Amino acid sequence: MSSPGQPQRRATLKLVAESLGVSITTVSNAFSRPDQLSEALRERVLAEAARLGLSSPDAAARSLRLGRPASVGVMYTDRLSFAFSDPGAVLFLQGVSRVCEENGQELVLIPSTSAADAAATAVGRSMIDGLIVYSVADDDPVLAAAADRRMPLVVVDQPRISTLPWIGVDDEAGCRAIAQHLIGLGHRRLAVLSTEIDRERRGGRVTVARQQAITFATTAARLRGYRTAAEDAGINWSTVPVVETRENSEANGYQATAALLRSKQRPTAVLAMTDQLAFGALRAAAKAGLSVPEDLSVAGFDDIPAARVEPYLTTVAQPHEEKGRRAAEHLLAQLTDRSAPPRQQQLKTTLRLRETTGTAHPTPT
Structure with a gap:
């Protein structure tokens, strides 16, 4: 098995045929005329082609005819509908798709839910020439599967690996800044709504010990930002409830x-790792009869369009669409020149102070 960043050798029909001891026609038929082969033989050919990193013959033919790669894949470990319902993902894919349109590329979405092996298989079988890996866990097998395909790839957000091209933001600095803002308003009873801790997505309270074993780099970085700000202000981090949510909704x-609001010592401020989670916090506050920000301050992360509609959400802005555009541009540059060194680019975040955060007031104990 290859490892991410390893030098790549372009696979061909001939190479797959020689590896299996079959004819080139047999390999071609496995892709274009599957009825000509037994199911067992076709599976052998497809598996070996995936292992060697062969794009489909159809895709390769289009690449030669057009003078550019035929298709770009975007791999993300969630349901297909995530790409159309999550506001941040929608903006990111807009950026990717615009670059693909400008360059005549096809865009292939490769979703996966909880089955990591299925995700790796999907990457191995997809008819793509390059891959954008969008926010996966450190231990996700998708990266190894992409390496086995020997295809160019770019990682967006997580994980960050020095040998691979990467596009992301300084999540830790952004979260440290927004936590400092709340602490500066006098808030000492903080609570955190966290994105996934690991691929199990258990949900619920996260102990300090489990916080040390987070396998999603973005979650870990945002939590470090909150914790650093809290501890710098003399807040005992073990008293800050961190709640993992099963999905960003x-x-x-x-x-x-x-x-959290039903607890004996309810928080005066909620730090949500995404705007979507923050909107849920606002709804829960209203349901409990609490005013925002008089009784409860709420802060998010992302600055999706809905954050700029009343109630105007205090949040950390990140350039979702620009991330998508940069990722696609980096991938196409790799496809043009395989010898190009991996580029890593960290984009800026901006603190947006709006209506949902205010001065802390005493709460019932």
Whole structure:
């Protein structure tokens, strides 16, 4: 098995045929005329082609005819509908798709839910020439599967590997800044709504010990930012409840916040790792009869369009669409020149102070 960043050798029909001891026609038929082969033989050919990193013959033919790669894949470990319902993902894919349109590329979405092996298989079988890996866990097998394909790839957000091209933001600095803002307003009872801790997505309270074993780099960086600001202000981090949500949705943010607001010492401020979770927190506050920001301050991360509509959300802005555009541009540069060194680019975040954060007031104990 290859490792990410390893020098690549372009696979061909001939190479696959020689490896299996079959004819080139047999390999071609496995892709274009599957009815000509037994199911077992076709599976052998496809598996070996994936192992050697062969794009489909159709894709390769289009590449030669057009003078550019035929298709770009975007791999993300979530449901297909995530690409169309999550506001941040929508903006990111807009950036990717615009570059693909400008360069005559096809765009292939490769979703996967909880089955990591299925995700790796999907990458191995997809008819793509390059891959954008969008925010996966450090231990996700998708990267190894892409390396086995020997195809150019770019990682967006997580994980960050020195030998691979990467596009992302300084999540830790952004979260440290927004936590410092709340602490500066006098808030000492903080609570955190966290994105996934690991691929199990168990949900619920996250102990300090488990916080040390996070396998999603973005979650870990944002939590470090919050914790650094809190501890610098003399707040005992073990007293700050951190709640993992199973997915990035308003509904999950609502459920988590509703439980926090029922606690004996309810927080005066909620730090949500995404705007979607923050919107859920706002709804939970309203349901509990609390005013924002008088009774509860809420801060998000992302600055999606809905954050700029009343109630105007205090948040950390990150350039989702620009990330998508830069990722696609980096990938196309690799496809043009395989010898190009991996580029890593960290984009800026901006603190947006709006209506959902205010001065802390005493709360019932």
